[in-house]
Amino acid sequence: MQKVVENTKKAFLTGNEAAAWAALAAGAEIMFGYPITPQNEIMHYWTRLAPKYGRNFLQTEDEISAGFTVCGAVQAGKKAFTATAGPGNTLMQEPFSMAEAMRLPLVAIIQQRGGPSSGTVIYSQQEVTLTTFGGNGEGHRIVYSTSSHQEIYDYIIKAFNTAWKYRFPTFVLGDGYQAKMREPLEMYDPEERGIELVKTFPLVGLEGKIGEEREPQHLCNIYSMEEELYEVVMKFAAEYEAISPEVVEYEEKECEDAEILILAHGVVSRAADDAVKALRAQGIKAGYFRPITLRPFPGKQLREAIAKSGAKKMLIAESAYGQFDRLVKQEIYGETIQINNLFMPGVGIIDTDIISKVKSIID
Amino acid sequence: MALPATPKSWYLPTKPHKFCPGCGHGIVLKALGEAIDELEIQDKIVFGCDIGCSLLSWNFFACDSTQTHHGRTTPVMVGIKRARPELIAVGYMGDGGGYSIGSQHLLNAAVRNEKITVILVNNTNYGMTGGQMAPTTLPGQKTETTPYGRDPEITGYPTKGPEFVAALTSDTAYVARGTVSKYKQLKRYIKNALRNQMEGNGFSFVEVLSTCPTNWRTNAQQTWSFLEDEMEKYFPVGEFKNPFGKGEK
Numbered sequence: 001m002q003k004v005v006e007n008t009k010k011a012f013l014t015g016n017e018a019a020a021w022a023a024l025a026a027g028a029e030i031m032f033g034y035p036i037t038p039q040n041e042i043m044h045y046w047t048r049l050a051p052k053y054g055r056n057f058l059q060t061e062d063e064i065s066a067g068f069t070v071c072g073a074v075q076a077g078k079k080a081f082t083a084t085a086g087p088g089n090t091l092m093q094e095p096f097s098m099a100e101a102m103r104l105p106l107v108a109i110i111q112q113r114g115g116p117s118s119g120t121v122i123y124s125q126q127e128v129t130l131t132t133f134g135g136n137g138e139g140h141r142i143v144y145s146t147s148s149h150q151e152i153y154d155y156i157i158k159a160f161n162t163a164w165k166y167r168f169p170t171f172v173l174g175d176g177y178q179a180k181m182r183e184p185l186e187m188y189d190p191e192e193r194g195i196e197l198v199k200t201f202p203l204v205g206l207e208g209k210i211g212e213e214r215e216p217q218h219l220c221n222i223y224s225m226e227e228e229l230y231e232v233v234m235k236f237a238a239e240y241e242a243i244s245p246e247v248v249e250y251e252e253k254e255c256e257d258a259e260i261l262i263l264a265h266g267v268v269s270r271a272a273d274d275a276v277k278a279l280r281a282q283g284i285k286a287g288y289f290r291p292i293t294l295r296p297f298p299g300k301q302l303r304e305a306i307a308k309s310g311a312k313k314m315l316i317a318e319s320a321y322g323q324f325d326r327l328v329k330q331e332i333y334g335e336t337i338q339i340n341n342l343f344m345p346g347v348g349i350i351d352t353d354i355i356s357k358v359k360s361i362i363d
Numbered sequence: 364m365a366l367p368a369t370p371k372s373w374y375l376p377t378k379p380h381k382f383c384p385g386c387g388h389g390i391v392l393k394a395l396g397e398a399i400d401e402l403e404i405q406d407k408i409v410f411g412c413d414i415g416c417s418l419l420s421w422n423f424f425a426c427d428s429t430q431t432h433h434g435r436t437t438p439v440m441v442g443i444k445r446a447r448p449e450l451i452a453v454g455y456m457g458d459g460g461g462y463s464i465g466s467q468h469l470l471n472a473a474v475r476n477e478k479i480t481v482i483l484v485n486n487t488n489y490g491m492t493g494g495q496m497a498p499t500t501l502p503g504q505k506t507e508t509t510p511y512g513r514d515p516e517i518t519g520y521p522t523k524g525p526e527f528v529a530a531l532t533s534d535t536a537y538v539a540r541g542t543v544s545k546y547k548q549l550k551r552y553i554k555n556a557l558r559n560q561m562e563g564n565g566f567s568f569v570e571v572l573s574t575c576p577t578n579w580r581t582n583a584q585q586t587w588s589f590l591e592d593e594m595e596k597y598f599p600v601g602e603f604k605n606p607f608g609k610g611e612k
Contacts, residue, residue, distance in 0.1 A: 030446055058445055061471035065568040068431065068468075072442020075429055076409070080446065095421040098432055204409045204427035204443065205450045209427060216374060218422040222414065 001027055002053050008188040015178040018149045019083065019109050020045035021187055022156035027197050028107075029078045030056040032069040036088040037121035038176035039111040043083065063088040067095025067106075074104050075219070077202025079160055083109040085176075087118060089127050089134070096169055101221040103236070105200075106285055109156065109172045111179040114346035123176035124346040125266055128323035131171050132295045138233060140240045142170045142247055143295040145266040149185040152178060155292075157190050160172035164198040166243050173294065175319075177267050177348065192327030244296035251290040252301070254280065258287025258309040260358060261337075263302075264317045265291055269348045272317060275354035286358060287311065294324075299331030305338055313361055317342040317354055370396030372405045381419045385586055387543040388416060388571030391484055392423055394534035395453070398557055404451055409443050411436045413465070414551040415489040420455055434465025436473050440479045441443040449561055452479040459489045462498040462522040470525075473531045475546065476565040480556045483524060483568070486575040489593065491582035494578030498522035501597055506578070521597060524570045535565035538603040542572035544591050545600065555607060564606050572598055 004024040019042045023031065031050070033043040047057050060066040061159060066082045073080035084092055085275030089110055099106040112127040133139040144155040155172050163170035189294050208214040223229040253267070254276055255261060266271035269290040279286040289305050291298050306314075314337050318324040321343045329339065331338070342349065342357045369375070373396050382388045399405055412418055414433035421430040432437045440452040461469050461483040472479065488506050490493040495508040499521045503512040515604040529538040537559035541549035549571060556567035572594050576586045 032442065056445065060438065060441075061467050064435065065441075065468055065471070068435045068438035069442030069445065071431075072411075072429075072439035072444075073446035074442075075439070076443040076446040076450065080442070094432060095435070095538040098435075102429075202447075204429055205407075205447050206427060208406070208407050210427075216425045217427040217429075218374075220421045221430050221432075222418055222421075227502070 003189055005052060005187045006187045008186055008192070010184060011187050012182055012184050013149065014041060014151050014180055014182050015152050015174060016041035016111070016180070018047045018152045018185055019156055022153040023081055024049055024053055024055065025187070025190055026157040026160040027079055028081050028160060030058070030073050030080045031082065032058050032060050032066040032073070034060050034063045034066045034083050034084070034088060036085050038179040039083040039085050039109065041179070042109060047174055051070045063091035064094055067092040068098070070106050071095050071098055071104050073251060074106055075203045076205050077200050079164070079200055081109065083111065085111045086113040086115055086127070089130055093130065093134040093335070096141070097137050098221060100135065100137045100140050102219055103167040103304065104169060105167050107159050107163050107171040108169070109174065112173065120346060121176070123319065123348060125175060125268065125319040126323065126345060127173070128294060128320060128327065131173050132327065138237060139295055140168055140236050142166070142168050142293065142296050143173055144171065144292060145173045145294050146178060147267050147269045147347065149178065149183045153185055153187060156193065161198045162247065164200055166247070167351040173266065175267055179286055216283035240296070245291060248296050248298045248301070249292035250298035250301050251292060252305055253288040255287035255289060255305040255309045257285055258311045259285045260313040260315060261287045261289055261305065261309060261311045261363060262315050262317065262354060262358070263289050263328055265294060268317055268319060271349050271354055274351035275358065278351060279358060284358065284362065294327060297327055297331050302328070303332055303335065304358040306335055308331065311337060313338045313340060315340045315342060315354070315358060315361060317349055319344050319347060319349055321345045365387035367385065370400050372396045372399040372424050372426055374422055377422045380423060382416065383577045385574060385583065386416070387486065387571070388420070388484060390543040390546065391482065391571050391573060392420060393481065394553050396424065396544060398550055398554040399424070401559055402554065402561070404557065404561070404587045407449070407451045409450050409452050411440050411443070411452065411454050413460035415457040415460055415487055415502070417455050417457050417460065417484060418491070429469045434460045434463070434468065436460065437465055437468035437481060441472055441477050444479050445479065446557070448478070451557065453557070454479060456483050458483060458487070458497045458499040459491070461526055469528070470494045470531060473528045473566050473568065476533055476536060478560050478563055478565060480560045480567040482553065482556070483570045485524070485570050485598065488575055488578050491576050501593060523598065525568065525603045528568045530565055532604060534604065535606050536604050537564070537567040537606060538595045540570045540572065540598060540600050540603070542590065542595060542600050543574065546588070552602065555605060559606060572600070
């Protein structure tokens with residue numbers, strides 16, 4: 001496959017453009033997409049770049065079809081992906097659920113917009129519940145929540161590897177701000193950085209004569225008996241639990257002596273990081289904890305951060321009305337730390353929002 | 364050459380199959396099996412089945428097969444074919460999956476001239492879920508959701524699938540309606556639909572009129588009579604588009 005980025009280079013791009021380059025660099029072979037703001041430019045850049053590198057694109061009739069065509073393409077053994085947002089994410093829960101049930105290495109980039117319904121086309125963190133636990137399944141998915149364009153690039157490359165290595169559908173959860181704003185990043189060829197690209201393999205359309213050299217493949221997602229389904233789901237659950245420690249990622253700063261821990265994910269964690277610095281400069285001992293994987297969640301690491309800091313208070317900040325908060329609470333059930341919230345559904349959060357909230361809590 | 368009674372491409376460990384006695388699915392799948400054998404494409408086929416009675420075909424063939432969601436077989440087959448054009452993608456679905464919940468996929472795959480083959484079984488009702496009205500339920504026909512008979516004033520007239528697919532597609536598409544009551548013709552149509560994909564021409568679609576004695580609550584004679592006298596009258600059998608030559612009507 002033709003190299004996409006020959007030498008590491010600095011670039012100044014929108015997040016959507018970075019996403020298209022990352023998918024190319026990761027060796028994605030085909031994108032299926034349907035227009036929805038704010039992810040459109042991922043398609044726009046992909047459709048311009050893909051033919052130059054022998055990659056393909058299909059604009060489908062809707063998001064349901066985009067998700068299911070990805071399911072088909074990965075069954076056929078090709079690195080395929082889609083990108084969506086908001087109501088499109090809602091529609092894609094059906095194919096995402098099939099990918100969960102059949103352990104398909106589907107990759108989707110989600111650029112969150114405001115909700116419910118068509119909400120806004122701008123920004124939110126309101127697709128956390130949908131992306132982590134949407135569909136009629138058990139949330140056996142891997143979800144990376146990025147906070148910068150560099151991370152969009154890094155984690156899209158990683159998402160293809162994670163999906164094909166573990167065969168759980170994998171999501172890169174961004175948002176409208178990350179999608180549309182420009183910022184510098186370093187683009188590189190993953191293999192030159194020592195990142196080995198996981199090889200793909202087909203689930204149908206295998207080589208060899210059926211009956212002589214191999215058995216036919218029969219893939220199913222519906223079962224006749226309750227016990228059959230039970231065994232499948234329990235096996236998936238056990239495998240998901242087993243791989244979780246090696247998949248989990250998080251970032252932690254200044255937690256050792258913190259009196260208050262500030263929790264945020266995605267782009268809001270940048271405000272949290274700034275807030276911690278400002279609060280420390282003012283003599284307030286604040287700490288920062290950010291899950292990078294929302295599924296699986298770094299719950300053990302968060303409990304350790306609480307324990308070592310001895311913090312009595314926590315602030316959870318998010319651009320949604322408690323979706324991230326619920327994930328955190330279920331992970332630290334039994335802890336006695338006081339939990340405070342800064343919920344700003346569908347609007348951005350900046351450092352001063354967090355600083356004033358922290359001050360109101362500790363006073 | 365005399366053909367074996369059981370197609371080579373059938374997967375014997377799953378036989379006898381699980382369709383109801385008198386159901387037409389077995390006949391359609393036999394025609395498909397023989398067509399696969401005669402075209403020698405058992406190793407190149409990817410067979411995809413929908414949800415509904417068609418789901419029972421998920422391990423019917425000794426061919427690579429995948430099961431999808433209700434109505435979503437068409438996009439899964441499109442994804443497979445777009446990813447690996449050398450494979451022969453065959454979607455198998457019922458009238459509910461193709462004409463109702465998945466109609467947007469069928470319509471747009473036809474318009475895009477996707478190089479896949481879709482075989483749609485029309486038995487005028489939702490069989491697996493217990494005999495509800497389908498887009499193909501005939502006027503006056505009793506189902507669980509039209510217990511007093513389908514009233515076109517309330518629910519419209521039955522969907523004529525090959526007619527709408529033919530209207531949407533280019534001349535390189537293959538479109539036909541067969542029936543389980545005319546086996547040789549049905550097999551010819553299915554073979555044409557596979558050949559059309561193999562030659563890279565375009566979208567290939569065969570609707571098959573079929574029987575459902577369980578939900579029709581009919582005996583053998585009544586079943587056959589409903590198929591030949593009622594259904595074939597409303598749904599004309601024949602080739603609507605045939606890139607290989609003049610379509611037969």
